[in-house]
Amino acid sequence: MNINLDNAKDTLCKNITIYGYCKFENKGCAFSHRRPTLPPSQSQPQITPLVQQLNITSSFEIPSSAGSTHSSHSSDSKRKYDFNTPSFQPSNLNNSNSSTKFASPKVEQIPVFVPDGGGSSSGYKFNASTPSFTPAPASQASGASPAATAPIPTGMPSTQPVVPPPQSSTPNPYLNDPYYQHPAAAAAATKYPLQYHLYAPQPPPRLTLPLTPHESNPHLLFLPNDLRETLHRKNEASLQTMIHSSLPVSVNQYHSLVPIDRNYQDGNSILYKVFSSFDGNVYAMRKIDGIESDSINFTKFKKWKSLNCANVVNVVDSFSSLSFGGSCLIVVFDYFPNSMTLYEQYKKVGGIVTEEMLWNYMLQLVNAVASLHEKGLTGNGTINLNKIIITNSDRIRLSNGSISDLLGDEPGSRAEDIVSVGRVLSELSQGMRNRISEELSMTIQELTNTGDQFDLAGFQGKISKQLFSNFDKLQNSNDFLEAQLTSELENARLFRLMTKINYILSNNLPNEQVKTIKLFHNFIFNCFDEMGKRIIDLSKVIINLNKLDCGIDEKVLLVSNDDNECIIASFKEIRDIIDSQFRIIRE
Structure with a gap:
């Protein structure tokens, strides 16, 4: 150890700091052995010798501490401990200055912790005997609160009474809730909402890996997330x-x-x-x-x-x-689940209205009015924002039909239906951010200012250009839904195949053919890589099940996990074994 002798004499020896003395003080230790002294402004605590309390006398001496005030060996440079060393006693709390508001850094003014029940306190504080909150039924709303009437558990300190919580002006939302009035019946009929977030969402486009034409990922094998969630919500409703x-x-x-x-x-x-x-x-x-x-x-x-x-x-x-x-x-x-009226969608929620959407709504409303007039019927008050519902994306329907005729109201005229269509489109156009085109504006004015001689068939010919555009959009939407339905077409086929396999494996038939099915099951769902990690590959499961269902002649090597059994069989042979064993179970 290299020691700088010039700086060592100003450095306090570690032995003094740790043990209170240094046995090499006069034997060549190069560090300083000056004991630290307290500042004169800091008073010493009152101490009482331990020997006066225990009446112990002995001539055995131990090294003295750095903070000791005993001076029986003042002539000796080595201070030592003995049984006459007084013990430390903290100052009494009652003698300290309690008039200060904040804690003082002085030792005699540090507050002493007092446990609960040892003195008086002001305000609310935690009490172990305070009962837990329990919502009160409606019949007890006017009585005492549960916290004030609940008994104090035994075994708890009860020196201080339980302080009830302050009353709030906010009404208790649990008072009129049937769940808390009838907890047994409500627990049996508890409704758990669908957990849509449990499905793995598709990554954002910036994190999507580019795929070659022959590649695919799991998201391409199933319905898109937005379409799946929409169908789930409708089914739940x-x-x-x-x-x-x-x-x-x-x-x-x-x-x-x-x-x-x-x-x-x-x-x-x-x-x-x-x-x-x-x-x-x-x-x-x-x-x-x-x-x-x-x-x-x-x-x-x-x-x-x-x-x-x-x-x-x-x-x-x-x-x-x-x-x-x-x-x-x-x-x-x-019934159309989760449908909304035009008033709710665009007036309350504040949906965005576009010119393309107005043309689409115009075509659908004109089609509805033409169908009513062909049957000798009229809208009679059903063509307004509160009676037209949105059932799907950009799909509207007239609701509450036939009610006016059933109530015996006076039948409306056909001209009133055309004017009502113009008014609906005019009200929706007020929520557009951009100005509508002159063509659309003139068309809406023609509907609004029509008379009894309005030619509906001729008007349909005027908007035929927009009709073909809307027809093209519907065809594309139909192709998309058909493609998504095709992707789900094979699910039932693979489900039936997995059902057969599980029925066979659950019966535990002792024969070689069942052993082949077990090895094939392990080949799909119980494989490990060279690092001993389980392989979870959805594409592998789908590909092998499709090959098994088709019964191709491709052969596959089936090896048990302990490498003691090995079978080479084709998918056609495995499918025949599954069919034969399933027939045995059914018989």
């Missing part, structure tokens, strides 16, 4: 049920009523989602209160029921009912 409902169990052949109205402009009309016990399909049921059975006019209902138009919601059934406690009119329509 169709299967939705309502617990603790006060609604009727059934209305004629329709049951499982769930209200689906988003607005309540008509106070006596409510829309429900129902299931039919006749065919098991889902329908939308409109209930109109205060309608007597003898005042319902079914004259034109057969025409509405026979109407078949892609832009008009089909009417299924209509009747009067007393199931809701009073006489009411019931009209049943086809």
Whole structure:
């Protein structure tokens, strides 16, 4: 160890810092052995000799500490410890200056920790005996809170009473919730939403690896994420049920009523989602209160029921009912889950309106009006933003048809239907960010300012250019959906094949053919690479199952995990073995 003798004399020896003394102090240690002294402004704590408390006397001496005030060996340069060394005692808290607001760096002014129950306290503080929060039912809302009436658990210190939490002006959201009023029934019927995020999303385009024409990735083998999630949400809305409902169990052949109205402009009309016990399909049921059975006019209902138009919601059934406690009119329509009206989409939500979308809506509304006029019917108040629903992307339909005719209202004219179409398009155009073209503006004005002599067939010929453009868009959309359906076509075939394999493996038949199936199963799902890591390859599973289902003559080497068994067989032979073993199980 290289030591600088010039600097060592100013450096305190480590032995003094650690042990309080250095046994090489007078034997050549080059470091300084000056003991550190406290500042004169810092007072010494009052100490009491330990020997006076224990009455111990001894001549045995041990080295003295650096902070000791004992001076019995002042003439000796080596200070030593003995049993006369006084013990350290902290100063009393009552003697310290408690008038200061903040903690002081001085030793005698450091506050001492006092456990709970050892003194008085002000304000709220944590208490181990405070019970946990439990929402109170509605019947106990006006009484004492659970925190104030709950008993204190035994074994806990109870020197300080439990302080109830301060009352809040915010109402308790759990008071009127049936889940907490009937926890047993609610727990049995708990509805868990679909976890859409559990599906692996497709990476962003900037992270997507370029693929050659003969390559593919798992995302190309299944439905796109946006289309899959849209279909899942529609399916979830169709299967939705309502617990603790006060609604009727059934209305004629329709049951499982769930209200689906988003607005309540008509106070006596409510829309429900129902299931039919006749065919098991889902329908939308409109209930109109205060309608007597003898005042319902079914004259034109057969025409509405026979109407078949892609832009008009089909009417299924209509009747009067007393199931809701009073006489009411019931009209049943086809159900389109998660549909929204034009008013909700573009006025409340603030959807973006484009000129191409206006042309598309114009074509569909004109088609709906032309279909109604061919049957001798009119829209009669159904052509407005609150009655036109969006069922799919850029797909609209007239809803609530036939209700005005059933109620016996005065029939509207055909000119009023054309004017209503122009008004709907004019209201939607007000939400456009850019100005519409002159052609579209003149077309909307022609619809709005029409008269009784309006030629609908001639107007359809004027907008035929936009019709062909919309027709091309629909054809492309049809090709896309057909391509996605084709990608899912093989799922049922492979599922049936995997079902057969699992049935055979679960029976544990002791023969050589079942052993071949087990080795093939391990070849697909239980393979490891040269590093001992399990191989998880979706494309390998799909390719080999397709080869197995087709029964090609390609041979494959099947090896067990312990390398004790090895079989070479073709996919055709393995498929024949699976079919024969499955027939044995069925017999």
